[in-house]
Structures are given as structure tokens and as C-alpha cells.
Amino acid sequence: MPRPTAARAPRQRPGPRLTGLGAGLFCGAAMLLLGFADLLLLDGSPLAYSVLFLPVCVLTALWVRRGDLLTAPIVAPVGFAVGLLPVVDGGGGLLGRLPGLVTVLATQAPWLYAGTLLAGITALVRRRAAVRNRTRR
Numbered sequence: 001m002p003r004p005t006a007a008r009a010p011r012q013r014p015g016p017r018l019t020g021l022g023a024g025l026f027c028g029a030a031m032l033l034l035g036f037a038d039l040l041l042l043d044g045s046p047l048a049y050s051v052l053f054l055p056v057c058v059l060t061a062l063w064v065r066r067g068d069l070l071t072a073p074i075v076a077p078v079g080f081a082v083g084l085l086p087v088v089d090g091g092g093g094l095l096g097r098l099p100g101l102v103t104v105l106a107t108q109a110p111w112l113y114a115g116t117l118l119a120g121i122t123a124l125v126r127r128r129a130a131v132r133n134r135t136r137r
Contacts, residue, residue: 016063020071023064027075030056031083044087046104050111053080057115061122069127073120080112081105 018026031053038049056079061072081101088100105112 017065018060018063018068019065020068020075023060023068023071024075024078026063027056027060027079028082030059031079032086033083035083035086039086044089046084046087046108047111049083049087050108050115053083053111053115054118057119058122061119061126064123066126066130069123072123073116076116076119077112080115 034052034056035049038045038052042048053076057072057076060076060079061069064072084101084104085094085097088097088104090097090100
């Protein structure tokens with residue numbers, strides 16, 4: 001039987017496989033960086049920040065390892081809140097920013113729910129595919 005050559009062999013790039021903690025750190029760090037970028041480039045637009053939250057949720061759910069798939073929809077809202085700290089108005093440290101944080105969380109709740117739902121659906125699709133592959137073998 002001839003061995004497949006490099007041209008015929010399917011090339012799959014392995015993606016990062018994050019633990020549950022790694023997924024939380026990735027999501028929080030990515031959203032914090034996006035929050036600072038939003039503050040510098042768009043003067044802290046909560047809408048732009050919220051729209052950028054959606055791809056981070058999908059990437060988090062795609063990059064978490066199979067055993068930790070259920071953590072993706074859990075860490076997404078935490079990452080959203082962490083990344084909002086540079087975006088919200090207020091001064092005097094964390095307590096000064098707390099009213100702004102609550103306000104932005106309330107006004108951007110549909111985006112927060114949408115991102116969490118995307119992470120959950122992506123994790124469920126990956127889980128179903130893993131179960132289907134396991135039963136085929």
C-alpha cells in the first residue's frame with residue numbers, strides 16, 4: 001500500500017488546546033486588551049467592545065480542550081466584565097468605576113448574552129462531534 005505523500009495527505013493545523021483555567025485567562029486577557037484598544041482607538045465605545053466580544057467567545061470555545069468544553073460559556077461573561085474595566089467611565093479606582101461597570105453591563109446585556117450563547121453552542125457542537133467520532137470507532 002503506497003504511503004500518502006505530502007500533497008495527498010490532509011493538512012490540519014493543530015489549534016491551541018486550553019484548559020478551563022487557560023480558557024478563562026485567554027478570554028479575560030483578550031477582552032482586557034480589546035478594552036484598552038477600544039479606549040485608545042474609539043474613546044471607550046461599549047458597542048464596539050461588545051461586538052468584538054463575539055469572536056473572542058467563539059475562539060475560546062474552539063480552543064478549549066474537549067474535557068473542559070463546559071467552561072467556555074462560563075468564562076465568557078467573566079472575560080466580558082474584566083475587559084470592561086478600561087472602557088467604563090469613572091475614577092478613583094475600582095469602586096469609582098463600579099457604577100459605570102454596572103451601567104454598561106446592563107445596557108450591553110444582549111451582546112453579553114449573545115456571546116455566551118455563541119460559546120455555548122460552539123461547545124455543544126464540538127461535544128456532539130466528539131461523541132459522534134467516538135461512537136464511529
